[in-house]
Amino acid sequence: MNTAKSYFKSKKKNQAIPTNISPAQAAFLRKQRNTRLQIRGIQWLIFIVFLILWEITAHYEIINSFIFCSPSVIAKCFWEMLQGGTLFKHIGITLLETIISFAIVILGSIFIAILLWWNPKLSKIVEPYMVILNSLPKSALAPILIVWLGANYKTIIVCAISVAVFGSILNIYTGFVTVESDKLKLIQTLGGTRLDCLRLVVIPASLENILSVMKVNIGLCLVGVIIGEFLAARAGLGYLIIYGSQVFTCVRK
Amino acid sequence: MQPILELCNVGYTYHTTAGETVALKDISFSVNPGEFISIVGPSGCGKSTLLNIIAGLLPLSQGELLINGMSRDDYKEPVGYMLQKDHLLEWRTIYRNITLGLEIQKKLTEDAKRNIDSMLKTYGLDDFRNSYPRHLSGGMRQRAALIRTLALSPELLLLDEPFSALDYQTRLNVADDIGNIIKQQGISTILVTHDLSEAISMADRVFVLSARPGTLKAEFPIDLSVTPRTPRTSRNAPEFRNYFNAIWKEVDNEHS
Ligand SMILES: Nc1ncnc2c1ncn2[C@@H]1O[C@H](COP(=O)(O)OP(=O)(O)OP(=O)(O)O)[C@@H](O)[C@H]1O
Ligand SMILES: [Mg+2]
Numbered sequence: 313m314n315t316a317k318s319y320f321k322s323k324k325k326n327q328a329i330p331t332n333i334s335p336a337q338a339a340f341l342r343k344q345r346n347t348r349l350q351i352r353g354i355q356w357l358i359f360i361v362f363l364i365l366w367e368i369t370a371h372y373e374i375i376n377s378f379i380f381c382s383p384s385v386i387a388k389c390f391w392e393m394l395q396g397g398t399l400f401k402h403i404g405i406t407l408l409e410t411i412i413s414f415a416i417v418i419l420g421s422i423f424i425a426i427l428l429w430w431n432p433k434l435s436k437i438v439e440p441y442m443v444i445l446n447s448l449p450k451s452a453l454a455p456i457l458i459v460w461l462g463a464n465y466k467t468i469i470v471c472a473i474s475v476a477v478f479g480s481i482l483n484i485y486t487g488f489v490t491v492e493s494d495k496l497k498l499i500q501t502l503g504g505t506r507l508d509c510l511r512l513v514v515i516p517a518s519l520e521n522i523l524s525v526m527k528v529n530i531g532l533c534l535v536g537v538i539i540g541e542f543l544a545a546r547a548g549l550g551y552l553i554i555y556g557s558q559v560f561t562c563v564r565k
Numbered sequence: 566m567q568p569i570l571e572l573c574n575v576g577y578t579y580h581t582t583a584g585e586t587v588a589l590k591d592i593s594f595s596v597n598p599g600e601f602i603s604i605v606g607p608s609g610c611g612k613s614t615l616l617n618i619i620a621g622l623l624p625l626s627q628g629e630l631l632i633n634g635m636s637r638d639d640y641k642e643p644v645g646y647m648l649q650k651d652h653l654l655e656w657r658t659i660y661r662n663i664t665l666g667l668e669i670q671k672k673l674t675e676d677a678k679r680n681i682d683s684m685l686k687t688y689g690l691d692d693f694r695n696s697y698p699r700h701l702s703g704g705m706r707q708r709a710a711l712i713r714t715l716a717l718s719p720e721l722l723l724l725d726e727p728f729s730a731l732d733y734q735t736r737l738n739v740a741d742d743i744g745n746i747i748k749q750q751g752i753s754t755i756l757v758t759h760d761l762s763e764a765i766s767m768a769d770r771v772f773v774l775s776a777r778p779g780t781l782k783a784e785f786p787i788d789l790s791v792t793p794r795t796p797r798t799s800r801n802a803p804e805f806r807n808y809f810n811a812i813w814k815e816v817d818n819e820h821s
Contacts, residue, residue, distance in 0.1 A: 350697070383610055489637050492652075494648060495649065497622065497648070498652045499665075499669065500622055501622065501643075501648075502643065502647075502665060502666035502669050502713075502717070503666065503669055504669040508669050512665065513654065516654070516656050517654075528666055
């Protein structure tokens with residue numbers, strides 16, 4: 313298990329290999345670095361091969377280029393929209409909404425998970441509701457939100473939060489309660505309170521889990537924002553998608 | 566001389582939805598300062614329950630318990646408690662694991678730090694103070710856990726099968742190390758173990774608990790004619806076998 317700090321540290325890559333180490337250690341480090349480079353290389357390769365295949369099959373009409381478009385046409389369209397400056401505006405808005413809802417989701421669900429951990433009775437009471445709320449199709453809520461909050465950014469952010477927050481609470485809370493109970497007993501034997509258990513064991517032991525919940529949630533928030541924008545936006549990527557699909561252009565010509 | 570620990574008719578019953586389990590009944594004994602007590606008994610007879618009550622992790626529901634003449638609530642000093650696994654926190658260095666208890670108690674003074682430094686040196690962990698637990702061997706981890714416990718300078722130390730996670734060789738060595746450390750610091754200790762040799766080699770007295778509900782069934786004062794008496798030399802004492810056989814008989818009765 314790593315702390316967040318060492319987690320990020322381990323991602324620091326391609327550092328020069330220090331000279332004051334044994335040949336075997338140097339060989340080990342070199343091998344590690346080669347593996348890393350290999351993985352990066354193959355990742356890029358897959359991406360490039362995919363683009364090339366797409367372009368070729370579209371060009372020779374092996375796939376329907378009207379439906380699937382092609383990378384070169386998309387790139388051209390992208391370039392034009394960039395020059396018009398509109399794309400940046402849309403991306404920026406979607407990004408901002410995603411980040412805001414993501415921050416609210418993470419902070420909120422950590423807070424609520426702590427409350428539930430602190431009070432086992434409360435967690436028992438709300439558990440079935442959490443599961444129901446989590447499995448609710450959130451896009452069905454969107455019309456209600458529009459009527460309630462109006463067709464604006466508030467609706468979009470609430471929509472994104474509703475997509476991500478319940479699963480996030482459940483995951484973080486599950487991480488909290490699966491911390492080895494003997495570790496909590498240890499804190500007690502050292503004279504610690506429940507707050508000590510929380511800050512010294514539960515949270516540090518859950519950091520990795522929280523990080524992985526965050527990774528999932530940034531995606532879910534984006535999905536939520538786009539759903540919201542489908543219905544309630546004058547701008548943003550979701551708006552662009554809806555606009556594009558309604559005028560039946562996969563690429564704006 | 567006032568005993569460090571006195572139990573009088575202590576009992577404990579677990580209540581669950583499946584029913585109630587009487588784990589302990591009418592346990593009475595006392596421990597003198599500096600004394601080392603080993604407790605043996607069949608699995609599930611309530612040994613861990615007993616230590617949990619003494620440590621204050623379980624409430625005292627039946628009987629009386631005095632530590633240094635004070636009730637459990639009045640006794641404010643920490644009671645050292647070492648569990649079967651070392652439970653070092655993987656995200657803290659060895660040093661920060663050792664200071665954990667002092668941090669919680671807000672007692673991380675310069676004096677305490679000096680004390681830890683000298684213990685790290687004495688017990689061969691000084692080079693590993695900034696390592697993470699995963700880089701240490703099982704024996705070293707267990708010693709680190711002991712230093713963490715001793716750093717709070719407890720008057721009373723409870724050990725619940727502290728060596729059972731170790732392989733046999735390491736176990737003998739660590740038991741010897743830890744036995745000597747405890748003797749040298751003069752800390753009153755209660756050790757729970759399944760290993761009769763270990764119980765005899767370390768103890769001044771061995772208690773045998775009966776099968777559930779656990780009662781105090783027999784008590785063996787251990788008097789071995791070896792000097793210096795350490796866990797290692799004890800095993801070679803001429804009387805060792807006799808104690809072993811006598812205690813074995815008591816415990817074996819419980820199993821059948
Ligand atoms: N939390 C609990 N709830 C209900 N019953 C329990 C609980 N903990 C222990 N018991 C019961 O109490 C009895 C004594 O348990 P305890 O853990 O003290 O035994 P032990 O002597 O330490 O056993 P072992 O040698 O296997 O460690 C056991 O029979 C067990 O089933
Ligand atoms: Mg036990």
